[in-house]
Amino acid sequence: MNMIKVRxxxxxxxxxxxxxxxxxxxxxxxxxxxxxxxxxGDRYISIPKVLSVLLGEGRKIDELFIQAFRMPRIxxxxxxxxxxxxxxxxxxxxxxNPLASPDIxxxxxxxxxxxxxxxxxxxxxxTNQLTVSIKWLxxxxxxxxxxxxxxxxGLAYKNGELRPLRLVLVGVGFSALAQAITSxxxxxxxIFRASEANMWLTGSVYGANWEQVKILLLWTIVFILLALxxxxxxxxxxxxxxxxxxxxxxxxxxRLILLFISTALVAGxxxxxxxxxxxxLIAPHIARKLVGASYGVLIPLSGMIGAVMxxxxxxxxxxxxxxxxxxxxxxxxxxxxxxxxYLLFKTGKR
Amino acid sequence: MLxxxxxxxxxxxxxxxxxVVCFFSSILLGYTDTSFxxxxxxxxxxxxxxxxxxxxxxxxxxxxxxxxxxxxxxxxxxxxxxxxxNPLASPSVxxxxxxxxxxxxxxxxFFNLQSxxxxxxxxxxxxxxxxxxxxxxSSLGKDGATPLKITxxxxxIAAMFSSITQGLLVTNEVALEQVLFWLAGSVQGRSLxxxxxxxxxxxxxxxxxxxxxxxINTFMLGEDLSKALGQNTAMLKITLVVLVIVLAGGAVxxxxxxxxxxxxxxxxxxxxxxxxxxxxxxxxxxxxxxxxLLADIASRYVLMPEExxxxxxxxxxxxxxxxYLARKGxxxx
Numbered sequence: 092m093n094m095i096k097v098r099x100x101x102x103x104x105x106x107x108x109x110x111x112x113x114x115x116x117x118x119x120x121x122x123x124x125x126x127x128x129x130x131x132g133d134r135y136i137s138i139p140k141v142l143s144v145l146l147g148e149g150r151k152i153d154e155l156f157i158q159a160f161r162m163p164r165i166x167x168x169x170x171x172x173x174x175x176x177x178x179x180x181x182x183x184x185x186x187x188n189p190l191a192s193p194d195i196x197x198x199x200x201x202x203x204x205x206x207x208x209x210x211x212x213x214x215x216x217x218t219n220q221l222t223v224s225i226k227w228l229x230x231x232x233x234x235x236x237x238x239x240x241x242x243x244x245g246l247a248y249k250n251g252e253l254r255p256l257r258l259v260l261v262g263v264g265f266s267a268l269a270q271a272i273t274s275x276x277x278x279x280x281x282i283f284r285a286s287e288a289n290m291w292l293t294g295s296v297y298g299a300n301w302e303q304v305k306i307l308l309l310w311t312i313v314f315i316l317l318a319l320x321x322x323x324x325x326x327x328x329x330x331x332x333x334x335x336x337x338x339x340x341x342x343x344x345x346r347l348i349l350l351f352i353s354t355a356l357v358a359g360x361x362x363x364x365x366x367x368x369x370x371x372l373i374a375p376h377i378a379r380k381l382v383g384a385s386y387g388v389l390i391p392l393s394g395m396i397g398a399v400m401x402x403x404x405x406x407x408x409x410x411x412x413x414x415x416x417x418x419x420x421x422x423x424x425x426x427x428x429x430x431x432x433y434l435l436f437k438t439g440k441r
Numbered sequence: 442m443l444x445x446x447x448x449x450x451x452x453x454x455x456x457x458x459x460x461v462v463c464f465f466s467s468i469l470l471g472y473t474d475t476s477f478x479x480x481x482x483x484x485x486x487x488x489x490x491x492x493x494x495x496x497x498x499x500x501x502x503x504x505x506x507x508x509x510x511x512x513x514x515x516x517x518x519x520x521x522x523x524x525x526x527n528p529l530a531s532p533s534v535x536x537x538x539x540x541x542x543x544x545x546x547x548x549x550x551f552f553n554l555q556s557x558x559x560x561x562x563x564x565x566x567x568x569x570x571x572x573x574x575x576x577x578x579s580s581l582g583k584d585g586a587t588p589l590k591i592t593x594x595x596x597x598i599a600a601m602f603s604s605i606t607q608g609l610l611v612t613n614e615v616a617l618e619q620v621l622f623w624l625a626g627s628v629q630g631r632s633l634x635x636x637x638x639x640x641x642x643x644x645x646x647x648x649x650x651x652x653x654x655x656x657i658n659t660f661m662l663g664e665d666l667s668k669a670l671g672q673n674t675a676m677l678k679i680t681l682v683v684l685v686i687v688l689a690g691g692a693v694x695x696x697x698x699x700x701x702x703x704x705x706x707x708x709x710x711x712x713x714x715x716x717x718x719x720x721x722x723x724x725x726x727x728x729x730x731x732x733x734l735l736a737d738i739a740s741r742y743v744l745m746p747e748e749x750x751x752x753x754x755x756x757x758x759x760x761x762x763x764x765y766l767a768r769k770g771x772x773x774x
Contacts, residue, residue: 189592190529246764256528260708260767263529264760267701271756274625275749282618289617293607369600376593412612421608424600431597435590436581 110388113381117395121169124399128165128406129157133413167299168405168419169398170311171364172374176397177318178353178360179371180378180390185349186255192372193357196262197243198236199368200269202361205235207276207288214284228291229303229362236358239265244350252343253350294367294420296405303363310359315394318352321345322386367404369424370397373431380434400427443713449720452713456727460508463734467504468496471741475500502633507737507751508730509636510692511702513643515729516650516722517689518703519710520681523657523718525595526588531703532689534595535682538698539602540571541690542624546606549616560623561635561694568690571602576682586678626699626752639691646687647726653680654719661716699752702729705759709766732759 129141136144136153143149144157175193182191193199209231243265247258273292277285357371374397375389382388404422411417443449469475475492483493514532521530533539544567545560575598579590610617656677659667664674689703706729707721714720733755740754 188527188529189589190527190534190596195529246768249768257767259529261764263704264764264767267756267763268760270700271753271760274621275753278621278625278750278753279744282614285621286611286614286617289607290611293604293611369604372600373597415612417608418611421604421611424597424604428597428601432578432594435593436578 110382110385110392114388114392114395117392117399121395121399121402124402124406125165125169128402129161131406131410132156132161163301163304164296164299164405164409165402166304167296167307167363168401170304170307171296171360171367172370172397172399172401173315173394174311174356174360174397175367175371175401176374176378176393177315177390178356179397180375180386180393181318181322181349181353182371183375184386184389185346185353186259188256188259189376190372191259193353194366194368194371195259195266196354196357197239197265197269198354198357199361199366200266200273201239201242202232202236202358203288203292203366204269204272204276205231205238206291207273208235210284210288211276211280214280232291232365233358233362236354236361239269240354240358253347255346258350290418291365292420293418294361294365294423295408295416295418296364299363307359307363311356314352314355314359318349318356318390321349321352322390364401365418365420367401367420367423369420369427370400373424373427374400377427377431377434380431449714453720453724453727456724456731460727460731460734463731463738464504464508467507467734467738468500470738471500472746502636503737504734505633506636506695507733509640509643510696510699511730511733512647512726513688513692513729514699514702515706515725515732516647517685517692518729519707519721519725520650520685520688521703522707523661524588524678524681524685525592527592528708529704530592531700532685532693533599533698533700533703534592535685535689536571536575536595536599536602537568537685537689537693538700539599539606540567540569540574541565541693542620542698543567543571543602543606545623546609546616546620549619550609550613558635558638561638563694565639565690565694568693569686571598572682572686572690574598576679585675623697625750626697626755627748627750636695639694642687643691646684646691649680650684650688650722650726653677653684654717654722657718657722661718697750697752699733699755701756701759701763702732705763706732708763712766 126138126141130136130138134156136156140149140153141157144154149157178193179191182193182196183189185191206228209228213227243258243262244253246265247253247261249257273288277288360367375393377396378389378393382392400423401419403426405419407422407426408417408419443452465477465480468480469477473492473495475496479492480496482488483496487493487497517532517537518530521532521534522528524530525534527534541564544563548559548563572595575595576586576591578598579594580586584590610620656672659670659672660674660677662670668674692699706725710721710724710728714724733751736754736758737751739758740749740751743749743754
């Protein structure tokens with residue numbers, strides 16, 4: 092086998108040639124999607140022009156379109172996809188359940204409930220307008236995510252340990268509760284509010300700006316680096332608690348850290364991009380079908396697949412049905428599901 | 442956990458008695474006060490008073506619908522967990538809710554369809570088609586419908602359908618307003634006629650379900666072992682899928698997508714009679730009916746005199762209890 096070993100005190104990667112090729116192809120796919128997405132919109136800008144803008148030599152008008160409107164949105168879409176997919180991959184590894192996904196932990200649900208509450212509290216029923224700026228919405232979502240995180244962890248923690256299955260069950264219960272709160276406020280409020288909330292719940296990256304990009308970029312980079320540091324333990328955890336413990340892994344501590352990393356990633360993503368569903372569930376499965384279950388490759392690959400999925404979904408959403416904009420969350424499943432099902436039956440086993 | 446036949450039987454009977462109590466409370470409690478004598482007089486000595494009319498036309502249908510829907514959803518959830526070998530699975534994993542919702546929203550958006558009986562059949566057809574699609578798809582290939590394949594294919598298809606629904610709703614505010622209440626799930630204001638359309642199938646499904654207990658016990662030993670014991674596992678799986686379609690599809694068509702009952706109830710029951718399916722199936726049905734009846738009673742009081750969809754109350758009652766059990770039971774598996 093053509094294996095490439097990268098190993099030191101902190102990292103341990105075992106790459107085979109196939110994985111490397113898959114990683115490379117996915118990266119090229121991501122980059123070309125990125126370029127194509129920059130060209131599309133109200134106004135078509137050809138690829139050479141896009142490249143010259145990227146190199147700082149484009150025309151003013153192209154630069155305006157790309158820098159001010161398209162780029163922030165595209166970057167947010169990619170970061171959100173990246174974070175959700177990596178979080179999903181980590182969770183599926185920890186919980187050892189193929190249904191595990193960021194949604195199931197109740198973080199997305201909590202953020203959604205917070206958004207609906209925000210819309211309910213700060214809107215004026217007479218004028219149908221918000222009384223505070225919409226730019227606080229991400230903050231509300233983030234607070235919701237963190238509060239639900241604390242709740243779910245607190246409730247799942249028992250006798251000094253955090254069993255994955257218990258965590259997931261508590262998460263399922265908590266998401267159901269959050270979902271109920273969300274529907275309740277959508278039903279009692281006026282319809283325009285329900286409609287606005289529905290938009291967020293579907294997941295969209297409207298109105299992204301550079302300020303948001305900066306925050307999310309920093310947040311995502313920090314936690315993805317942390318994730319890469321800790322994933323070697325994830326490989327061992329696949330074997331079960333007892334085996335991992337006997338291999339000298341501090342199961343409990345690592346699990347807490349990994350869970351924290353994945354929830355932090357989800358919280359960041361949903362704050363700015365809304366409750367984009369399905370990516371966190373399916374991107375890791377696609378990655379696993381392509382390269383097998385070694386987390387050193389699986390994590391970056393899932394991340395890139397997630398980024399491609401959300402980016403394509405958002406690009407379709409903002410171009411194909413012009414002048415209507417459709418939230419990215421609508422298309423993630425439409426793109427991801429058929430490909431995944433194809434993989435499911437092509438590979439047959441596993 | 443109960444082990445002996447006798448103690449299980451006693452608890453089951455106690456649960457059934459509780460179900461009866463809940464059923465009558467559901468008839469008697471609500472915005473209009475009614476008394477037990479009133480209820481009896483409705484049958485023995487009908488005088489057309491306001492209370493009696495409410496009992497006859499609103500409360501009784503509602504209590505019956507809640508019990509039937511609750512029991513069916515819970516049993517369907519249990520079977521999904523058997524099929525996928527996953528304690529987190531519910532009928533929605535097979536795409537039941539997503540398929541039903543999609544067909545309803547499609548027909549409202551494009552054909553402006555609103556009649557009650559059309560809604561019932563459309564959602565039933567949607568549920569049936571999407572779950573047949575999922576199961577058919579996961580049966581392809583050499584190894585047949587493995588639990589993992591059913592789960593993953595189901596989740597993907599369900600996500601695809603529900604995102605189509607979402608897309609339609611995002612672009613169409615009128616449709617959103619119309620289906621929002623339906624989408625949250627409700628047993629209020631549904632007439633008995635709508636239940637009568639699907640009830641015969643549901644009852645047949647219940648009877649078959651009750652007879653399957655020991656077969657499922659064998660099946661849960663593992664597919665290879667149960668095949669070696671002479672069981673036709675493919676046939677059993679198909680039977681289970683059909684039962685889930687009839688039970689959950691029927692429930693959805695009458696009451697809309699009510700979540701969580703299918704996950705919570707089997708987990709609760711598992712703590713009472715740990716994985717003996719001969720007992721789990723009747724217990725699941727009874728507990729499911731109790732849960733939905735209670736949730737429906739509570740949903741009358743939250744926003745009185747307005748109604749909250751029962752799907753919301755199920756979650757509000759069920760979720761904390763579920764979390765409590767998840768914390769307490771170290772043995773959930």
